[in-house]
Amino acid sequence: AQSVTQLDSHVSVSEGTPVLLRCNYSSSYSPSLFWYVQHPNKGLQLLLKYTSAATLVKGINGFEAEFKKSETSFHLTKPSAHMSDAAEYFCVVTSNYGGSQGNLIFGKGTKLSVKP
Amino acid sequence: EAGVAQSPRYKIIEKRQSVAFWCNPISGHATLYWYQQILGQGPKLLIQFQNNGVVDDSQLPKDRFSAERLKGVDSTLKIQPAKLEDSAVYLCASSNGLAGFYEQYFGPGTRLTVT
Structure with a gap:
């Protein structure tokens, strides 16, 4: 069985300071991991993905995440927050094999607030 | 690309x-x-099609929900009868492709309110 746990439901940072959104996963097989962002009244947008290549993954808008198998973590970071980063962020796991391949398992989300 | x-x-x-x-x-x-996203939660898969065949519908409440993709292109999801707890996006x-490493592209969603 697969699952993800987003450790913070709400994170608040000041503009220009670093962002850290934490995610732990559980998977029976070698997983693919994703971070999606959802702005209010907009669709889900893929930020970045890990699919068993480089463990440090760079995404759009300056975000990156590091896959750490020993810690079963896939935390999302950004060196400097921008006001436009305020949104809901979802950590997602899926399998590449078996009957549930492609079934995205979403975490409960972390709402990021950015203060001026 | 649309x-x-x-x-x-x-x-x-x-x-x-x-x-x-x-x-x-x-x-x-x-x-x-098709995914269901209840307010304050992450989306949950309801059903997955490959062309016009169902791959996974294990989380679809089949007593009231149905979905089809007859020609392998567009799809319809139906709820009958609706309950209050069906309020969601x-x-x-x-x-x-099927495998997890293929990126999934999401639509804007339909916000359903059941009163």
Whole structure:
């Protein structure tokens, strides 16, 4: 069985300071991991993905995440927050094999607030 | 490239009524997904199609929900009869393939309110 746990439901940072959104996963097989962002009244947008290549993954808008198998973590970071980063962020796991391949398992989300 | 299209964007119905949502995936995408996103939660997969065949519908409440993709292109999700707990955003997504490493592209969603 697969699952993800987003450790913070709400994170608040000041503009220009670093962002850290934490995610732990559980998977029976070698997983693919994703971070999606959802702005209010907009669709889900893929930020970045890990699919068993480089463990440090760079995404759009300056975000990156590091896959750490020993810690079963896939935390999302950004060196400097921008006001436009305020949104809901979802950590997602899926399998590449078996009957549930492609079934995205979403975490409960972390709402990021950015203060001026 | 046109994205995933969904309609309607918003729908308000009374409980026990029926409702249908439509999705047109990105051209050429064989795999189509329907997700339910309840307020404050992450999306949950309802059903997954590969062309016009169902791959996974294990989380679809089949007593009231149904979905079809007859020609392997666009898809319809229906709820009959609706319950209050069906209030949610219904998201459609499509991808090039089944495996997890294929990116899923999401539509804007249909926000359903059941009163």
